[in-house]
Every structure is written in structure tokens, then in C-alpha cells.
Amino acid sequence: MKKRIYLTYPKELVKEPFIYQAAKLFKVATNIRQASVSDSLGLVALELEGEPEEVEKAINFFIEKGVKVEPIEMDVVE
């Protein structure tokens, strides 16, 4: 499966190589499609491809590390 998400890194995590780590730890292909990183905020549009469980694990990994994970549509609860 392929999943498209937005990652938001808070200021204190901007320098962390989580995408690299996720690709090493889980069987997912990570593909950065858009990114905007400053010293106070990091925004990354990421495509994750792999078995559904592996994609899920990678997403949970980001969340556990303190990165906000959102669908590409951002907030859909209106």
C-alpha cells in the first residue's frame, strides 16, 4: 500500500533524521515529495510504500518520536 502523510516536526526535533531511521527500521520505501524546513518548524510531505502493517509501524514510530502525523488533506474533521 501507498500512503501520503504530512509530518510536522516541532522546533526541538527539526534536526532529527527520523525518516532515515523509519526506512531502516521498517520495510517501507520513504519518498519525500515536498518539504519546508526552518530552524523553528519542519514540514514534510511524505509517501510511504510497503505492507500495511509496516506502513502503520512507521507512522507510529513518527508519532512516538513526537512528530505530528496528519493525512495529506490535513484537518478533515470540520
Added chain:
Amino acid sequence: MSYIKALKCRECGREYPKEALHVCEYCFGPLEVAYKYDEIKKSLTKEAITRRPANMWRYRELLPIEGDPTVGAQVGFTPLIRARNLADSLGVKELYIKNDAVNYPTLSFKDRVVSVAISRAREMGFKVVACASTGNLANSVAANAAACGMESYVFIPFDLEQTKILGTLVYGSKVVSIQGTYDEVNRLSSEIAGKYGWAFVNINIRPYYAEGSKSFGFEIAEQLRWKLPRHIVVPMAGGSLITKIWKAFKEFEMLGFVEGIEKTRVYGAQAAGCAPIVTAVKTGSELIKPVRPNTIAKSLAIGNPADGYYSAKVIRESNGWAEDSTDEEIIDAMKLLAETEGVFAETAGGVTLAVTKKLIAQGRIPVDESIVISITGNGLKTQEALQGRLVLPPVINASLKEFDGLVKSLEKKYAARG
């Protein structure tokens, strides 16, 4: 006759077929409806619009459906009120209220977007319609789906108040309460939209859905006798409405129906407890920094607005500004609007009026030019916000003497007989 040309990426401009698509495969940018403006220009006139029934479909060439609307034929053309009492109170000359608190059928501007979304979804062959919502959107999807005999699913966070659910359940919608954090509910909704072949109005149908908001702007221009207001204040949640009002004004100008758009300024309003777009405008930032909402204006509580970036862009482009208002200011403004104009708006309306007051006080909105305040929902839906904020009525026994005493205490002179 269809005037939809294609779907077009707002970022890279790539075109896509007019199907249920919403994200650009290349750059992940949001897709938007593009029209055959040359053909619209040839066939649509102000006079033709004026002769049509008073609902939002009088601008149908500029709305993204191919046939006749199949639901919500009566939506829109809500009153634009010349608010003289409120104008006096704010010390301004020419003030209007666009009042979608009385939009049909569920008393919010969401009926505009939902009737477009469902009509388009039916054209594309969808049988089930869905949304994730905590309020107005849920009501509107449930009601409009019921009206055209479609099955509907509404996803809500598990901790939503009972009273908010009733206004959706009553229409026979399948309401699913999801246990989890807001972010989890959000992610699951997007996954469901991706997995099930349903018309998720604000996800896979979003390009069509969002266009419905343009009718709010078209109506204001027509109701001002084909003029654009100099200043318009718009509440921002996901930020779509403000961008579509601007698009509506631009389309009318392009078609030659109005002129002088360069004089119109657009202002965004948010609650202080959830103001990511206002912050971006004030700091001049391109990035919208997500926030965790904490405000009584629940219908504006979107921490990471999908159209935040584009809203800030419209505000800058029009030389407008953005402001926020505290819960206290929101309540005061709701009362002021009700007491001066007899309009009971939801909390979002309080936000918009409170922000308008602030912008006037700051001198950003001059007192002698036309101003429109956008009211998008009805106060009857958010009455809990006023709990404990109004003076309760005096209680007397069924005795004329006691009533006389009460009148006396009011220190007002009424002509009484005998």
C-alpha cells in the same frame, strides 16, 4: 451544458480529469475546479442571473455540476442586511451583514458546499456520502443526503456533546463515534475515505465541495447591486470560505459583472484559542504552524487548516489583515449583534463581529467605506456558549401588584391606564 474544464493543481498547474480526485499526484498540491470561462462569458449575463429564482443555483455556470442540481434546490440567496443600528454602535457609515444563519435547510453556510458536493457526487455515480464533523457539516450532510434519498455516514469524536449529535441523528444518518485523540479521528477519516468508495464531501469531493462557497461571494456582489464591498470580514476555520469569496469576486470581475476589485480588502477572523492563520498573517510567515484549539468557537476550531496557506495569501493579495478575538469578546459580540440587529449568530459570528470591531478600532477598516460582515451559522446551535452569560429573567408571583413594583424598579415611564 457543462462548463467544468478540468481539475487543476493549485501548486503546479497540472490538469486532471473532472473525477473524484483531490490531490496532485506529482506535488501533492490540492486540486481545484477550472472552468471554460470563454464559453461562460459568451452565455452568462447579469440580466439572465437576475431573472432566475432566488437561490445559489442562479450562478450555476460558475458552480461545478454538469446537469441540474439534484439536492438543495432552495439553498442560498440569504439576506444581505443593511445593519444601521450596528453601524451606529460601531461608529461606521455603511455596514452590511450577510446572514447565512438562515440558510436552508440546516442554518449554516455548509448547505452551500454540501449541496454542490452531493449533486456532483450523484453525477459521478456515488451511492453513499460521508464526512467527519463536529457540527454544521454533519448536520448539512445528514439533511441533504436524506433529502435526496442517499445513504450517509458521519464520523464524530467520541467526546462530542449529546446535543450536537441529535441534529444529525434525526435525519437517519449513520453516525459513528470514534474513540481516540483528535489526530487519530482525523487520520482514520482520511483512511476510510481512501478505502471505501464513498463520496467523502470534504476529502475526495473537496474540489467540487469547496466551490459551493463562491455563491456566498456572488450573492454579496449581486445584493450590493453588482458592486463589491470595500471591506469584507470572513471567519476562518479550514480557510476555504475566504479563498472562495475572493475567487467569486475575481470571477465576477473577469466576466465584467463588477469592477474595482483592487479596492476590495479581505480580512480573516479567528478565535484567539485557535488562530494559526492570523498568526501567519501577523508574522508574515508562509508557513501555517498547527495549534491545539481551545475556544468556545467550536465551528472554527481547526488547528491545522487545509487552506490556511491560501487564506493568508488572499489576505495579503487584497491588502487585508487578520485578527483574533477572545471568548469574552466573542460572547459580547454575539449579544451586540442580537441586540442591535435581531440576528442570533453562532459563536463564529461573534468571532467575526468582534474582529471587525477590533479592525475598525485599529483604523485598518475606515469608518466611511462599505463593510460586509460574514455570518455563517445560527446561534440556536451553540446556545451552550451563552450559558451563565445572560441576565436571567426576574421571577414574580402572579400578582399585578408585584408586576407594578417591577416596572417601578425599571425606572421607566410607561403609559398605564387607571
